[in-house]
């Protein structure tokens with residue numbers, strides 16, 4: 062595949078970069094984005110090193126183009142995985158040494174916590190002598206946990222998620238990364254709620270960035286994917302070996318669809334961010350709604366840090382109604398809010414998070430993901446749905 066003239070073009074704005082990232086050089090008669098390449102073996106005579114592609118579990122041209130696009134946006138080499146959790150597991154398994162200590166948020170994405178602490182009943186990471194320390198994202202919790210753990214035997218990895226799902230708490234990536242590095246720890250940021258367009262963890266000092274591309278990155282509620290971006294090329298090599306040997310590989314069709322969706326990421330996110338500000342302000346002023354969390358609201362406890370490290374505040378917010386019954390009435394009355402899990406897609410959706418268990422939230426806690434519908438229509442729908450509560 063010819064090298065892309067678009068690749069590595071920091072002078073361009075996000076809107077331009079997402080449209081052009083990873084595309085091959087213009088070739089007469091070729092499509093802008095070549096279609097998905099389906100292959101298990103490739104023609105590869107003689108020395109395997111002489112063929113750019115040899116076997117489908119090792120590499121694939123459709124992954125490579127999307128990975129190149131992601132690398133351009135993230136500022137470091139990227140590897141694609143079949144889900145956000147596959148990306149998370151690869152990072153924990155390859156970059157956390159046996160006997161090491163992981164400091165992580167007590168309210169980060171539920172399955173990440175489960176993976177680190179309980180997976181496979183036999184507690185996989187615990188069986189490798191890995192200690193997990195959890196602390197709150199808000200306030201000084203992670204910083205204190207980092208210091209205490211460093212004093213108590215050392216810390217190998219600091220895991221951050223900001224803004225958190227579903228609580229929308231925010232932590233200071235630059236400050237925590239600087240201190241973690243002084244203490245000898247690697248820093249990983251789960252950047253799923255923000256995406257690289259709204260927040261750049263590697264530029265802020267993190268070593269590794271993990272994203273579930275299932276959410277806003279692909280944005281059409283039809284793909285499950287994830288990626289990891291790193292600063293150190295040796296980490297990319299370890300992750301690649303893990304992917305190849307464990308066989309946790311994405312499908313070429315998914316990679317191609319994700320690349321196709323990337324071109325609209327900027328317009329989707331900007332529309333979602335604009336509408337989310339309007340909706341968050343509306344909810345914050347509504348008498349039946351409590352505890353609205355949206356980092357874009359000036360009154361939000363996360364606003365100051367979020368303003369420093371994010372360009373915009375995303376399309377996800379949370380709030381609380383009185384109880385589970387009130388939320389059920391809200392969903393029954395709404396015509397535009399799908400009751401569904403996940404977030405970041407073009408359809409507005411929400412869920413009562415306590416229905417799963419696992420998150421320390423009230424029964425009436427709702428995570429709301431703003432889609433691409435007209436903001437006035439959303440406000441009208443929310444007004445009548447809350448009226449039914």
Ligand SMILES: Cc1ncc(COP(=O)(O)O)c(C=O)c1O
Nearest residue numbers: 144145146170226253273275286
């Ligand atoms: C913050 C965060 N990280 C990781 C994941 C896992 O991603 P996936 O569902 O693509 O495996 C999710 C999924 O909801 C998430 O919200």
